[in-house]
Amino acid sequence: IRSKAMVHPLMVLGFDVYTLPVAETARKLRELKFDLSKLHETTWQGRPAYVVGAAAGDSTSAQFWIDKERLYFVRSLEPSQKDSTTMLDTRFEDYRPMGDGWLEMEVVFLAGGEVKMREEYTEPRIGMKLDPALYDPRKWTPPTWIGRAAASGGN
Numbered sequence: 001i002r003s004k005a006m007v008h009p010l011m012v013l014g015f016d017v018y019t020l021p022v023a024e025t026a027r028k029l030r031e032l033k034f035d036l037s038k039l040h041e042t043t044w045q046g047r048p049a050y051v052v053g054a055a056a057g058d059s060t061s062a063q064f065w066i067d068k069e070r071l072y073f074v075r076s077l078e079p080s081q082k083d084s085t086t087m088l089d090t091r092f093e094d095y096r097p098m099g100d101g102w103l104e105m106e107v108v109f110l111a112g113g114e115v116k117m118r119e120e121y122t123e124p125r126i127g128m129k130l131d132p133a134l135y136d137p138r139k140w141t142p143p144t145w146i147g148r149a150a151a152s153g154g155n
Contacts, residue, residue, distance in 0.1 A: 007031060013064050013073040014092060014104075033062045033078070044074055045093075060087065070095070072102050086112045099126045 012020075012028050020028075026036060034053040042049055042056070044065055053063035054077075065075035073092055080086040088111055092104035107119040133139045 009064075009076060009078070010090060010107075013076060017073070018101075029064075034064060035061065038063075041068065049074060067095075070102060072104075080111065089113070098124060 007028050009029075009032050012025065012032070016028070017025050029036060029052075036052060038052065038054055038061075040051050040054070040056040042051055042065075044067070048068035050066045050068055051063055052066065054061040059077065060079065062078040063076070064073060066072065067074050072095060075092070076088075076090045078088050080088050088109070090110070091108045092106075093108060094105040095102045096105055103121075103124055105121050105124075108115060109117040
């Protein structure tokens with residue numbers, strides 16, 4: 001059981017960074033073991049990128065990559081907590097313009113160079129009117145599969 005709230009690196013790098021104060025974002029990134037004093041430039045998928053957290057040529061330190069021109073998150077590398085010799089590589093790919101910003105259409109998760117999971121987003125929309133009840137937890141109900149699992153003894 002975890003007694004401390006988890007700070008997820010992808011939430012910070014992909015989303016929080018656009019809304020949190022700089023000092024808070026930097027604190028969270030340092031807590032996630034990114035060395036913010038290290039920075040170099042490289043190319044990622046044909047585009048110039050900043051790499052924060054590692055010197056050039058270092059592929060084993062926790063680091064994140066930012067598109068140099070558009071300033072969005074494209075990649076993170078970090079040692080696995082289970083096995084520090086295995087690098088976890090997460091990539092936000094296929095960015096498309098959406099409203100005043102950019103949205104990744106694919107997120108790829110690799111471990112040790114092998115794709116473990118891929119998320120693809122096919123029909124994102126902006127400007128949709130959503131029912132405020134969606135944000136009221138008192139109106140939420142458990143998914144139907146919970147009742148089926150309990151009725152079948154959890155199988």
